[in-house]
Amino acid sequence: MTLTPTARSEEASGPVCRDTETLAESAAAQAAGIATGSPADAAGSGVAGVPLAPQEDLAALTRPDFPLLAQTACLGQPLIYLDYAATSQKPAQVLEALQHYYGHDNANVHRGAHQLSARATEQFEAARDSVARFIGAASAREIVYTRNASEAINLVARTWGEASLRPGDEVLLTVMEHHSNLVPWQLLSARTGCVLRHVGLTESGELDLDDLRSKLNERTRLVSLVQVSNTLGCLNPIAEIAALAHDAGALLLVDACQSLPHLAVDVKQLGCDFLVGSSHKFCGPTGMGFLWGREALLEAMPPFLGGGEMIQDVYLEHSSWADLPHKFEAGTPAIGEAIGMGAAISYLEAIGMERIHAYEQRLTRHLFTRLQAIDGLRILGPTPEQQPHRAALAAFHVDGLHANDIAALLDSAGICIRSGHHCTQPLHRHYGLSATARASLAFTSTFEEIDRFAEELQSTIGFLREHS
Template sequence: MTFTQAKTLAATVHNDFPVLSQEVNGKPLVYLDNAATSQKPIAVLNALRYYYEHDNANVHRGAHTLSSRATDAYEGARDKIAAFIHAASRNEIIYTRNASEAINLVAYSWGMSNLQPGDEIILTVMEHHSNLVPWQFVAQKTGAVLKFVQLTDTQEFDFEQFKSLLSDKTKLVSVVHVSNTLGCINPVKEICAEAHRYGAKVLIDACQSAPHLPLDVQDIDCDWLVASGHKMCAPTGIGFLYGKLDLLNAMPPFMGGGEMIADVFFDHSTYAELPHKFEAGTPAIAEAIALGAAIDYLSAIGMDKIHAYEEELTAYLFQQLEQIPNLQTLGPKPKADGSGRAALAAFTVGDVHANDLSTLLDQAGVAIRSGHHCTQPLHRLLNISSSARASLYFYNTREEIDVFIAELKETVEFFNGILS
């Protein structure tokens, strides 16, 4: 795809996102915080509104027309998710509030039931807190031991060190697919193959890959995969867990209540078949339906097309960032064509605090992230307290990157004048 075609893509979709057409602090909004949450297209907003205006009813529980229509749309979205990630069965898709809940589901259901003292869980030093804290809970409760894959000199997943950590004691490897701070794309297919040689299970955190890359869970051969809807054009409050069918069947329920039961007696209960065994209570019906609409929207564009465009944007972003004196990006540098990493750049600029950069850029209408990005241990390892982060999506343009760079230059010069 040429840049002209890519530019046409951004121009084509821009008006689908109403929030992008506003001014912030008197300046046109330049939204570069997509790794935190994406914006929502009209098709997704319409799906939410249509459900509440036409089909608002509880799913699975009613014989009336509204309940039937709501159930069809809700379960239809599950089919769309399964197809989007190439799951073998729709019953391998479990709705959750977000990826954090999906990881906790695996941690409490599988982890608490299967891990013993001395068993080992392998994580990486780049994990989001959501893929670290639940395993700390599990380790404290079961006596399992946490081990961590370190970084290479280019701040990527150290595959050789990972292989040295694997042993017959390894029961689980839980790893992020794309780092939300380093931007590196981890070799998840190879990680799964190595872990499975030792009989270990593998969970993939796909929060930063599902919105940007084509995913095939059967090709990756992961045991579980989690993602969050709000990062992929869907609303907040909805995510999903993928799990291999035999694993999910063997796992006990995570929560008890309505929907997840078959029969209830005073002294015991039996449980529903997959996927409902893990979906207690009234679900986020509208949000699930809207997630299905978001998947329709992304699929109509094409994940390959989105990925190719973002690679071009990434190459351009990093070229422009090189103009800023004393700016250091985190993670590996992209190749000349922008491939090899995600469409985000976390960075530091000398002694200027990331929060100060973000605050002044906001005054110019540019939205970026600042802080530790829920990777505090990684920031400590890199000996920095915080970083700024600009993250792109397919509706961003080179022109927006130009605005960001110009304002960043001015902001850095302002603070250097104060600090000098």
């Protein structure tokens, strides 16, 4: 297996790619659990872990695997997708894993004695093994499937939170949090009387660690924050925060939605107690996510939802619960989506997360160089010079212009960016803004796309100013 582009074919419905094997083994083999070893094993040829050559072009190697990116947009312009922080695009290997399951092995898991159910269960649990390996979990028993990261955080709030927190106990959050890491705790506060406190920012748009230290106290029971902000792009020092939280007697929950697609994440090195992620952020299907928790914590937590699958024995008056992780997985799960998530992880491991991060660092520096040259444009968060490992995104405001107008005109040129509050309304209020525009990159992004985006953005700003 080598990192080579796939052959392309044109169909009536639009550009499609996939004739030959590329980064990973066939999706069927992945789904069957063959690629369940180390990241290097997943690569087959030993590609994963190889240092990134100074000018290696990951986009050229990987874009042939992404059919959607071959589209043309308005007026025959190439489609430029710069909204990866909202959702990633999916490689052919993931699409094939979904098709293979539904076309060959579709059956419910864990409950059937027939061969289809056995194959579906094997693939479903192999994907759980892949998640555990991807984040360095001690066991697949620590991986709970959820619909998304939002559900995973709600699970912790409704189970650990309701069982553990009393009036006056404190949950420490930050002003940069996604709504998914604010609203569940607000609901918990209303139910339990726990107190929510929020850590502020430095002038550069990074987490204020001095403020965090000042707000940690003997009443703090949980610290919950993002590893990477989807608006500021800053990378928070999770291992340091974990040590501070534990010294205060608190647990730490990490929202890793914006870090898992872009850099290596290891829960042992981070030192956290819970971590959540969403499949669709890292090349997998939508409607699938996971909660990782320390096994002892998960064992002590009550079930989240009741129903089939999460039980051991059911009587008319009472029930007993299944072992981990199934205690938290009521009802028929998203089987195909879990298998697709496993295929996405195998794909990323075949490239190597260190290589992805190194390539995206180069893209980020180029993006900032182009945007910083535009008059009246202000980027939120630290620069690559201030924080070299920051995320490959830029949320920005242009004086006198609305982000939605900028995004709409760019879309007419075939360039897809995000505009709005990015589910971080409190953060935008902190900066006195109602909305920003955001360009976010991935390993399939190119320097040429950044250049065209910057040129079209400059023209768009000029047009809007002229007609405002």
